[in-house]
Amino acid sequence: MRILLTLLGKETRALFSSSIAYVVIAVFLLLMGYTFTAFLFLNRAATLVHIFFQAAVLFLLIVPVLTMRQFAEERKTGTLELLLTASVREINLVLAKFLACMAVNAVMLVLSLTYALVLQAYGEPDWGPIYSGYLGLALFTASLVALGLPISALTTNQIVAATVALGLFLGLWMIDALGSLLPYPFDNIVMSVSLLVHFTPFATGAIYVSDVGFFVSFILLGLFLGVRTLARR
Amino acid sequence: MLPVLIADRLSKRYGPRLAVDDVSFAVEAGEIIGLLGPNGSGKTTVLRLLTGYLHPSSGTAHIAGFDVVEAGLAARRYVGYVPEDVPLYSHMRVDEFLTFMGRLKGLSGRPLRDGVASVCQRLHLSQVRSTAIGNLSRGYRQRVAIAQALLNNPPLLLLDEPTNGLDPHQIIEMRDLIRALAATHTILVTSHILSEIERIAHRVAILLDGRLRGVQALGGHEAVQRLRLTVRGLPQTGVQACLHAVPEVTDVVVVGVADGECAEYLVQGHGLHVAESLVTALVAHGFGVREIRPERANLETLFLQLTRTEAPACASS
Secondary structure, three states: HHHHHHHHHHHHHHHOOHHHHHHHHHHHHHHHHHHHHHHHHHHOOOHHHHHHHHHHHHHHHHHHHHHHHHHHHHHHHHHHHHOOOOOOOOHHHHHHHHHHHHHHHHHHHHHHHHHHHHHHHHHHOOOHHHHHHHHHHHHHHHHHHHHHHHHHHOOOOHHHHHOOOOOOOOHHHHHHHHHHHOOHHHHHHHHOOOOHHHHHHOOOHHHHHHHHHHHHHHHHHEEEHHHHHHHHO | OOOEEEEEEEEEEEEEEEEEEEEEEEOOOOOEEEOOOOOOOOOHHHHHHHHHOOOEEEEEEEEEEEEEOOOHHHHOOOOOOOOOOOOOOOOOOOOHHHHHHHHHHHOOOHHHHHHHHHHHHOOOOOOHOOHHHHHHHHHHHHHHHHHHHHHOOOOOOEEOOOOOOOOOOOOOOHHHHHHOOOOOEEEEEEEHHHHHHHOOOEEEEEEEEEEEEEEEEEEEHHOEEEEEEEEEOOOHHHHHHHHOOOOEEEEEEEEEEOOOOOOEEEEEOOOOHHHHHHHHHHHHHOEEEEEEEEEEOOOHHHHHHHHHHHHHHHHHH
C-alpha cells in the first residue's frame, strides 16, 4: 500500500505540475459552461440530462489525452525499466496511474457540480437524476481510463496511443447503431457492449445493476489488461 | 559460499532472433566482473534478464539464491541496477527523486532520510540536492542513477555502460567511483570499450552475438598470476634457476636485458603469495629486486583470440 501511495503521489504531481491537466480541465469547463448556459436560456428546464451526455462525449475526447503518455512516455524514456526493477509490482503501477487520471476527472466532475448548484439556486431540480448522472459519469470515465492505460502500455508513441484509444472509445460509444442493423441474437450482443446504451439510464435517472456491473467489469478488464501488458516481457 | 549471481543457460528470443544464447556464468562476492562486447551483442539484454525486467525464453538466473523470475521481488532487493542512458525523471529534484526511489525500495522515515543523505555524500551530490535533474550534467545524472541503486545498500550492483556519454574527466571519476564501490559491493559492469573493462574489472566475460565466448581473469584476482620482475642479475648468473626453484612458479621467460647488470623476467605462478616467495628467494640468493608488478592479461589480445573463431564462419557466409 505504501508503494502504491508513493507512486500515486508521483503520478498526481506529474499530471498537475504539467499544463496538460489544467488545459484539459479549462477546455472541459468552457464547453460545458457554454452548453449549460445555452440550454438553460433556451429551454428554461432545471435538468442536467443534456449536460451528462455532453460530458460523456467530451470525456471520450479528453481521456485519450490523459492516458496516452502514462506508459508510452515511461517506456520511451526508460523510466519504466527503473520502476519495474525497483521491486514495484505491475498492479501498483497500473493502479497509481489509473487513480491519478481519475483525480483529474474527479476535479472536472466536482467543478461541474456548480451547474447543479445554479439549478438549485434558481429552480427546483430533481436531484435523483443528478446523482445517478454523476455516478454514471464516474463509472464511464473510469472505464475509459482503465481501457486507455493498456493501449498506452503497448507503444512508445503517445500519438499512436491517443489515436488508438480515441478510435476504440468512439467505436464503443457508437456501436449500438451497428447493432440495430444486425439480426437476433447478434444485435443484442453488439448492443450489450455499447457504452451509450449502458450510460443512457444513468443520465436519465435510472440505475440498473446490469449497467453498474457492465462498467465495473469494463474497469476490471482494463486494469487486468494493463497489468498483463506490463508483465509481458 | 554461494556466488551472489548465477546465470544458468540464459537465452532470450525475440521472434526468430536469438538475442541471448545459452549464457552461463557466476559472480562471486566482492569481485568486479566486466561484461564486454560490441554494440548489439546482447549485454543490455543479459542485464535485463538478470534484473527480471525481461523474462528468459529458457534458462534461469539466481541472485542471492532467489530465482529472478519465480521470486523476482525478493531477488531485486539484493540488486541495485543502473540502466543504460540513465533514465531519470527530469522534472524532479535530486533529493525528491532519491526519496521517491527509496520509498519504492521499501525505505521510510529515518532510514530513508539517512539513506538519501548517505548516498548524496558518498557520490558528491550534496551541493546539487535541490537541483532539478533535467538541469544536471551527464556526469551528475550518472551519479544520481548510481545513487538510487545504492539507496537500500544492495550487495550486487549491475551497471550498464556507466561511462557512456561521459567526457574523459568524468570517465576517470566514474572509474574511481566504481573501484571505490567495489569495496562494499559486488559489481557487474558492461561496456563495449576494452580498455574500460581492463581498468575496472577483476574478470571479464566476453559476449558476441548473444553468446558468451569466454570468462577470463584479469590482474590480481586469478589463481594463476603473471608477474614482471626487474632483477639485478643476468640470466646466466643463476637468476632463472633461482626463480624456477620457487615451488609456486610454473614458468619463467626472460624478456630482455635492461642494462649491463639488470634483466627483465616474466614469471607465471600459482597462489596469492607467489610475489612474496619470489622476492624472498631472490634476496636470499643475493639478487636485488628493482621492480615487481603484476602483468595484466592483454584484453585486446584475449578478445581477438576468443572471437577469432567467428572469422571463417563470416567469410564463408
